[in-house]
Amino acid sequence: MGTGVDSSALDGERLRRGELRRSRLRDRRPVSTRLTQRTNEEWIAALSSASPGSSSLVDELTAYIRRVLGSTLKNKALKSDDIEDLAQESILQLLRSLDSFRGDSAFSTWVAAVATRTAYTELRRRHARETNHAAYFQAQEDALAESTKSEGEDSDLVSKLYATIDDSLTEKQRIATLALLRGVPTIEIAEQLGSNQNAVYKLVHDARLRLRDALERRGVTAEALDQFAVQGGQQ
Protein backbone atom coordinates (compact mmCIF):
# COMPACT_ATOMS: atom_id res chain seq x y z
CA MET A 1 0.00 0.00 0.00
CA GLY A 2 1.62 3.24 -1.10
CA THR A 3 1.61 6.35 1.04
CA GLY A 4 2.49 9.96 0.65
CA VAL A 5 4.16 10.14 4.04
CA ASP A 6 6.98 12.64 4.29
CA SER A 7 9.45 10.43 6.10
CA SER A 8 12.00 13.20 6.49
CA ALA A 9 9.42 15.21 8.39
CA LEU A 10 8.44 12.21 10.49
CA ASP A 11 12.06 11.59 11.36
CA GLY A 12 12.45 15.24 12.27
CA GLU A 13 13.93 16.80 15.32
CA ARG A 14 10.98 16.27 17.65
CA LEU A 15 10.85 12.61 16.76
CA ARG A 16 14.49 12.05 17.64
CA ARG A 17 14.35 9.50 20.39
CA GLY A 18 15.96 11.51 23.15
CA GLU A 19 13.79 14.55 22.85
CA LEU A 20 10.64 12.57 22.34
CA ARG A 21 11.39 10.51 25.44
CA ARG A 22 12.10 13.61 27.50
CA SER A 23 8.85 15.18 26.36
CA ARG A 24 7.01 11.99 27.34
CA LEU A 25 8.54 12.09 30.82
CA ARG A 26 7.63 15.79 31.18
CA ASP A 27 4.17 15.40 29.89
CA ARG A 28 2.55 12.22 31.12
CA ARG A 29 -0.91 13.09 29.91
CA PRO A 30 -3.24 10.15 30.14
CA VAL A 31 -3.45 8.66 26.66
CA SER A 32 -5.85 5.84 25.95
CA THR A 33 -4.09 2.68 24.86
CA ARG A 34 -7.09 1.74 22.72
CA LEU A 35 -6.74 2.96 19.17
CA THR A 36 -9.48 5.13 17.75
CA GLN A 37 -11.60 3.24 15.25
CA ARG A 38 -10.38 4.19 11.77
CA THR A 39 -10.20 2.35 8.47
CA ASN A 40 -6.76 1.44 7.17
CA GLU A 41 -7.01 4.20 4.60
CA GLU A 42 -7.94 6.71 7.29
CA TRP A 43 -4.91 5.67 9.36
CA ILE A 44 -2.54 6.14 6.46
CA ALA A 45 -4.12 9.45 5.47
CA ALA A 46 -4.03 10.71 9.05
CA LEU A 47 -0.38 9.75 9.52
CA SER A 48 0.49 11.33 6.20
CA SER A 49 -0.82 14.69 7.36
CA ALA A 50 0.28 14.39 11.00
CA SER A 51 2.46 17.10 12.45
CA PRO A 52 5.78 15.47 13.18
CA GLY A 53 6.42 14.69 16.84
CA SER A 54 3.67 16.82 18.29
CA SER A 55 0.88 14.77 16.82
CA SER A 56 -1.71 13.28 19.15
CA LEU A 57 -1.92 10.52 16.58
CA VAL A 58 1.70 9.58 17.24
CA ASP A 59 0.96 9.72 20.98
CA GLU A 60 -1.98 7.39 20.47
CA LEU A 61 0.07 4.93 18.44
CA THR A 62 2.93 5.04 20.94
CA ALA A 63 0.55 4.29 23.82
CA TYR A 64 -0.81 1.32 21.87
CA ILE A 65 2.71 0.08 21.07
CA ARG A 66 3.62 0.35 24.76
CA ARG A 67 0.66 -1.87 25.60
CA VAL A 68 1.49 -4.37 22.84
CA LEU A 69 5.15 -4.59 23.90
CA GLY A 70 4.11 -4.95 27.53
CA SER A 71 2.40 -8.13 26.39
CA THR A 72 4.77 -9.53 23.74
CA LEU A 73 7.86 -8.87 25.89
CA LYS A 74 6.35 -9.96 29.19
CA ASN A 75 8.79 -12.88 29.53
CA LYS A 76 11.84 -10.65 29.11
CA ALA A 77 11.85 -9.14 32.61
CA LEU A 78 12.19 -5.56 31.36
CA LYS A 79 11.81 -2.32 33.30
CA SER A 80 9.23 0.25 32.24
CA ASP A 81 12.06 2.50 30.96
CA ASP A 82 13.18 -0.33 28.68
CA ILE A 83 9.65 -0.72 27.32
CA GLU A 84 9.52 3.05 26.79
CA ASP A 85 12.82 3.01 24.85
CA LEU A 86 11.65 0.11 22.74
CA ALA A 87 8.29 1.78 22.10
CA GLN A 88 10.09 4.92 20.87
CA GLU A 89 12.36 2.80 18.67
CA SER A 90 9.29 1.01 17.32
CA ILE A 91 7.29 4.14 16.51
CA LEU A 92 10.22 5.49 14.49
CA GLN A 93 10.55 2.20 12.62
CA LEU A 94 6.82 2.08 12.07
CA LEU A 95 6.68 5.56 10.56
CA ARG A 96 9.59 4.69 8.29
CA SER A 97 7.85 1.46 7.21
CA LEU A 98 4.39 2.76 6.32
CA ASP A 99 5.01 1.96 2.67
CA SER A 100 5.33 -1.72 3.52
CA PHE A 101 1.79 -1.94 4.94
CA ARG A 102 -0.03 -4.20 2.49
CA GLY A 103 -3.53 -3.54 3.78
CA ASP A 104 -4.44 -7.23 4.13
CA SER A 105 -5.00 -6.90 7.88
CA ALA A 106 -6.20 -4.27 10.32
CA PHE A 107 -3.67 -1.45 10.66
CA SER A 108 -3.44 -2.14 14.41
CA THR A 109 -2.37 -5.76 13.76
CA TRP A 110 0.36 -4.59 11.41
CA VAL A 111 1.52 -2.06 14.03
CA ALA A 112 1.77 -4.85 16.62
CA ALA A 113 3.81 -7.07 14.28
CA VAL A 114 6.25 -4.32 13.27
CA ALA A 115 6.69 -3.09 16.85
CA THR A 116 7.33 -6.60 18.13
CA ARG A 117 9.90 -7.27 15.40
CA THR A 118 11.67 -3.97 16.12
CA ALA A 119 11.77 -4.59 19.86
CA TYR A 120 13.00 -8.18 19.65
CA THR A 121 15.69 -7.21 17.16
CA GLU A 122 16.89 -4.42 19.43
CA LEU A 123 16.94 -6.72 22.45
CA ARG A 124 18.98 -9.31 20.52
CA ARG A 125 21.40 -6.57 19.47
CA ARG A 126 21.78 -5.36 23.06
CA HIS A 127 22.35 -8.89 24.35
CA ALA A 128 25.10 -9.43 21.79
CA ARG A 129 26.80 -6.21 22.91
CA GLU A 130 26.50 -7.10 26.60
CA THR A 131 28.18 -10.46 25.98
CA ASN A 132 30.88 -8.77 23.90
CA HIS A 133 29.80 -10.79 20.88
CA ALA A 134 31.48 -13.84 22.44
CA ALA A 135 29.26 -16.42 20.72
CA TYR A 136 29.80 -14.82 17.33
CA PHE A 137 33.57 -14.63 17.63
CA GLN A 138 33.79 -18.24 18.83
CA ALA A 139 31.70 -19.34 15.85
CA GLN A 140 33.92 -17.30 13.54
CA GLU A 141 37.05 -18.85 15.00
CA ASP A 142 35.66 -22.37 14.75
CA ALA A 143 34.33 -21.86 11.24
CA LEU A 144 37.66 -20.54 9.94
CA ALA A 145 40.02 -22.83 11.81
CA GLU A 146 41.07 -26.13 10.28
CA SER A 147 38.67 -27.57 12.77
CA THR A 148 36.30 -29.25 10.42
CA LYS A 149 38.91 -31.79 9.34
CA SER A 150 37.84 -35.31 10.08
CA GLU A 151 39.23 -37.19 13.02
CA GLY A 152 39.86 -40.92 13.05
CA GLU A 153 36.77 -41.94 14.96
CA ASP A 154 34.27 -40.17 12.73
CA SER A 155 31.75 -42.21 10.78
CA ASP A 156 31.85 -42.04 7.00
CA LEU A 157 28.84 -39.70 6.99
CA VAL A 158 30.33 -37.34 9.56
CA SER A 159 33.63 -37.27 7.65
CA LYS A 160 31.77 -36.39 4.46
CA LEU A 161 29.84 -33.65 6.23
CA TYR A 162 33.04 -32.06 7.53
CA ALA A 163 34.73 -32.34 4.15
CA THR A 164 31.71 -30.87 2.36
CA ILE A 165 31.53 -27.91 4.73
CA ASP A 166 35.24 -27.29 4.11
CA ASP A 167 35.11 -27.66 0.35
CA SER A 168 31.73 -26.27 -0.67
CA LEU A 169 31.14 -23.19 1.44
CA THR A 170 32.71 -19.76 1.34
CA GLU A 171 34.19 -18.37 4.54
CA LYS A 172 31.21 -16.11 5.07
CA GLN A 173 28.80 -18.98 4.53
CA ARG A 174 30.66 -21.14 7.06
CA ILE A 175 30.72 -18.38 9.66
CA ALA A 176 27.06 -17.40 9.22
CA THR A 177 25.82 -21.00 9.15
CA LEU A 178 27.74 -22.02 12.26
CA ALA A 179 26.81 -18.84 14.10
CA LEU A 180 23.12 -19.41 13.38
CA LEU A 181 23.39 -23.05 14.49
CA ARG A 182 24.75 -21.73 17.79
CA GLY A 183 21.92 -19.28 18.25
CA VAL A 184 23.80 -16.09 17.41
CA PRO A 185 21.10 -13.55 16.41
CA THR A 186 20.78 -12.77 12.71
CA ILE A 187 21.12 -9.05 13.44
CA GLU A 188 24.51 -9.62 15.04
CA ILE A 189 25.77 -11.78 12.18
CA ALA A 190 24.58 -9.11 9.76
CA GLU A 191 26.36 -6.33 11.64
CA GLN A 192 29.57 -8.32 12.03
CA LEU A 193 29.59 -9.16 8.32
CA GLY A 194 28.73 -5.59 7.37
CA SER A 195 25.50 -6.81 5.83
CA ASN A 196 21.78 -6.90 6.58
CA GLN A 197 19.41 -9.57 7.87
CA ASN A 198 17.89 -10.40 4.48
CA ALA A 199 21.36 -10.88 3.02
CA VAL A 200 22.33 -13.17 5.90
CA TYR A 201 19.21 -15.26 5.31
CA LYS A 202 20.12 -15.59 1.63
CA LEU A 203 23.75 -16.39 2.47
CA VAL A 204 22.73 -19.27 4.72
CA HIS A 205 19.96 -20.45 2.40
CA ASP A 206 22.47 -20.64 -0.45
CA ALA A 207 24.86 -22.48 1.88
CA ARG A 208 22.21 -25.08 2.70
CA LEU A 209 21.43 -25.63 -0.99
CA ARG A 210 25.13 -25.94 -1.82
CA LEU A 211 25.74 -28.40 0.99
CA ARG A 212 22.81 -30.56 0.00
CA ASP A 213 23.91 -30.72 -3.62
CA ALA A 214 27.55 -31.39 -2.73
CA LEU A 215 26.58 -34.13 -0.28
CA GLU A 216 24.43 -35.75 -2.94
CA ARG A 217 27.42 -35.76 -5.28
CA ARG A 218 29.41 -37.48 -2.53
CA GLY A 219 26.76 -40.19 -2.36
CA VAL A 220 25.04 -39.02 0.84
CA THR A 221 21.31 -39.64 0.46
CA ALA A 222 18.52 -37.57 2.00
CA GLU A 223 17.51 -40.67 3.98
CA ALA A 224 21.00 -41.03 5.48
CA LEU A 225 20.94 -37.38 6.53
CA ASP A 226 17.47 -37.80 8.07
CA GLN A 227 18.62 -40.83 9.99
CA PHE A 228 21.69 -39.02 11.29
CA ALA A 229 19.55 -36.03 12.30
CA VAL A 230 17.08 -38.27 14.14
CA GLN A 231 19.93 -39.80 16.16
CA GLY A 232 20.71 -36.29 17.38
CA GLY A 233 17.12 -35.76 18.42
CA GLN A 234 17.13 -38.99 20.40
CA GLN A 235 20.25 -38.18 22.43
Added chain:
Amino acid sequence: MRISKKELQTLSTLLGMTEVVEINCEEFLAMTPAYLEKFELQEDSLGGKFKSFYHHLSICPECREELEALCEAKRAGHLDA
Protein backbone atom coordinates in the same frame (compact mmCIF):
# COMPACT_ATOMS: atom_id res chain seq x y z
CA MET B 1 37.04 -26.59 18.95
CA ARG B 2 35.52 -27.86 15.75
CA ILE B 3 31.90 -28.04 14.65
CA SER B 4 30.36 -30.58 16.99
CA LYS B 5 28.50 -33.71 16.00
CA LYS B 6 25.37 -32.27 17.60
CA GLU B 7 25.68 -29.18 15.38
CA LEU B 8 26.12 -31.41 12.34
CA GLN B 9 22.93 -33.22 13.28
CA THR B 10 21.02 -29.95 13.60
CA LEU B 11 22.45 -28.89 10.24
CA SER B 12 21.33 -32.21 8.73
CA THR B 13 17.79 -31.54 9.96
CA LEU B 14 17.87 -28.12 8.30
CA LEU B 15 19.23 -29.58 5.05
CA GLY B 16 16.31 -31.99 4.97
CA MET B 17 13.89 -29.07 5.30
CA THR B 18 15.58 -26.79 2.77
CA GLU B 19 13.46 -25.66 -0.19
CA VAL B 20 14.84 -24.11 -3.36
CA VAL B 21 12.55 -21.10 -2.87
CA GLU B 22 12.05 -19.82 0.67
CA ILE B 23 10.73 -16.57 2.08
CA ASN B 24 13.08 -14.51 4.26
CA CYS B 25 12.36 -12.89 7.64
CA GLU B 26 11.15 -9.63 6.07
CA GLU B 27 8.69 -11.46 3.83
CA PHE B 28 7.58 -13.48 6.83
CA LEU B 29 6.92 -10.26 8.75
CA ALA B 30 4.85 -8.91 5.85
CA MET B 31 2.61 -12.01 6.05
CA THR B 32 2.39 -12.02 9.84
CA PRO B 33 -0.51 -9.54 10.32
CA ALA B 34 -2.79 -11.49 7.96
CA TYR B 35 -1.81 -14.70 9.71
CA LEU B 36 -2.51 -13.21 13.15
CA GLU B 37 -6.06 -12.47 12.13
CA LYS B 38 -6.62 -16.05 11.02
CA PHE B 39 -4.37 -18.28 13.11
CA GLU B 40 -7.14 -19.55 15.33
CA LEU B 41 -8.57 -21.30 12.28
CA GLN B 42 -7.43 -24.80 11.42
CA GLU B 43 -4.23 -24.83 9.34
CA ASP B 44 -6.05 -26.69 6.55
CA SER B 45 -8.67 -23.95 6.22
CA LEU B 46 -5.97 -21.33 5.58
CA GLY B 47 -5.28 -22.99 2.25
CA GLY B 48 -1.91 -22.90 0.52
CA LYS B 49 -1.49 -19.17 1.09
CA PHE B 50 0.57 -19.71 4.23
CA LYS B 51 2.65 -22.68 3.04
CA SER B 52 5.84 -20.64 2.70
CA PHE B 53 5.00 -18.91 5.99
CA TYR B 54 4.78 -22.23 7.87
CA HIS B 55 7.97 -23.43 6.24
CA HIS B 56 9.88 -20.34 7.36
CA LEU B 57 8.43 -20.75 10.82
CA SER B 58 9.88 -24.26 11.02
CA ILE B 59 13.43 -23.15 10.28
CA CYS B 60 13.71 -19.66 11.82
CA PRO B 61 13.71 -19.62 15.64
CA GLU B 62 13.72 -15.80 15.80
CA CYS B 63 10.54 -15.40 13.74
CA ARG B 64 9.01 -18.28 15.71
CA GLU B 65 9.74 -16.55 19.01
CA GLU B 66 8.15 -13.30 17.84
CA LEU B 67 5.10 -14.98 16.35
CA GLU B 68 4.47 -17.00 19.51
CA ALA B 69 4.57 -13.79 21.56
CA LEU B 70 2.16 -12.08 19.15
CA CYS B 71 -0.27 -15.01 19.11
CA GLU B 72 -0.27 -15.06 22.90
CA ALA B 73 -0.91 -11.30 23.02
CA LYS B 74 -3.75 -11.74 20.53
CA ARG B 75 -5.32 -14.54 22.57
CA ALA B 76 -5.03 -12.38 25.70
CA GLY B 77 -6.91 -9.58 23.95
CA HIS B 78 -3.94 -7.18 23.95
CA LEU B 79 -4.08 -6.42 20.22
CA ASP B 80 -6.75 -4.09 18.89
CA ALA B 81 -8.80 -5.46 16.02
